[in-house]
Amino acid sequence: MAQARETRARLCAAHGWDEDAVELVPVLASGDKVLDRPLSEIGGKALWTKELDQWLGEGRIDLSVHSAKDVETIRPDVFHFPAFLPRADRRDCLVGAASLADIPHGAVVGTSAPRRAAQLLNLRPDCKVVTFRGNVATRLKKLAEGEADVTFLAAAGLERLDQTEAGTALGAEEWIPAAAQGVIAIECRADDARTTEWLAAIDHAPTRAELEAERALLAALGGTCHSPVAVICVLAGDTLTMRAALFSPCGAERIEGTVHFTIGELDAVRGLAADLLARAPAAIADHFRAGD
Structure with missing residues (x-):
């Protein structure tokens, strides 16, 4: 609303x-x-x-x-x-800890997003992931009731609800957001x-340029809601820079790539998708239709 x-x-x-x-x-x-x-x-x-x-x-x-x-x-x-x-903050926020490193060893992490689960387990394989769904208020209530130690929420959602104090935004250098986030x-x-x-x-033309590129990557990968994929595409001047990572659901495997291209040059995006899938081990490729 x-x-x-x-x-x-x-x-x-x-x-x-x-x-x-x-x-x-x-x-x-x-x-x-x-x-x-x-x-x-x-x-x-x-x-x-x-x-x-x-x-x-x-x-x-x-x-x-x-x-x-x-x-x-x-x-x-x-x-x-x-x-x-116009795109709002595209980052994820970590709620319940000040940083990924500060998440307690063996912590229970609530999320239903394959990307968040796989990316977390890639960085913190000691953690346990449990299903956590609902709107912002529901998930914060579940966290307060102890159903999990930490969770993730989109920074844009917290911003729109004036709850920016609820979590710590994670920089894209260490934590890549979802396609089209924000x-x-x-x-x-x-x-x-x-x-x-x-x-x-x-x-908003700049947002459209980023979003169409990110959705083109998803289409080229043949991903589904089961596919752990993270992507960030940023427009600077006339140049878009896209960084994408694919994960195995358990987080053990990760591959990533980066490409620079001009607005509308979606062949470069499809080339990145092809490169990622060509390098992906079966534990990753099996979760993308284009990798079958």
């Missing part, structure tokens, strides 16, 4: 509308209904979009507001993304020219 309110504020500012010109319609996603199992076991990222897709397709809503990192890489052709809002993606029907035009006014 915080993301929806930001979207409404930007639309109203761009078009000179009063706030009541944009109605916010809460939709409870399947991903919020089942919290005791990892998403990968109950339907993957589609659980965050299927209700919104149905309402959008039926015309009950004009646009959907998503956390971009929770949107499937391949989307139905009947929808498209006319706007990505980005609000706004989707509408591809044949809805009026809404597309309205949304285009709030699209």
Whole structure:
């Protein structure tokens, strides 16, 4: 809802509308209904979009507001993304310890994200990972109740909820975030020219360049919600720099690579994906369709 309110504020500012010109319609996603199992076991990222897709397709809503990192890489052709809002903090925050090194030996770490679990176990194989799902408040409550010693939350989410004091942001040098993290993606029907035009006014071109490159990497890797992949892509001037790492689920194996390219030069991204998969041992490659 915080993301929806930001979207409404930007639309109203761009078009000179009063706030009541944009109605916010809460939709409870399947991903919020089942919290005791990892998403990968109950339907993957589609659980965050299927209700919104149905309402959008039926015309009950004009646009959907998503956390971009929770949107499937391949989307139905009947929808498209006319706007990505300016990227917020892309980092993960560690909650419960001041740094990765300060996590107690043998600590229980709560997360349901394969990337976070594998990256942690690669750096701290002494830790134990347990499933931890729910919104920010739910996960902080579980942590306070002792279900885990530490957990991870997206810095952008904490920032939008004014809870930046809850954790310690992890630099990308030691901890690579998820593809599309920190980005609000706004989707509408591809044949809805009026809404597309309205949304285009709030699209942030630098964020779009980074996001399209990151999603192109995921598509080239053939990853699924089971695939532990971390990626960061940063635009500086006209040059994008992408660093990506693939892990085995247990964290024992890790490979990474970096590529520099200009906006729209997605062949370079696909080349990075091919290189990573060519170097990946079976413990990694088996979790990417392109590696079959």
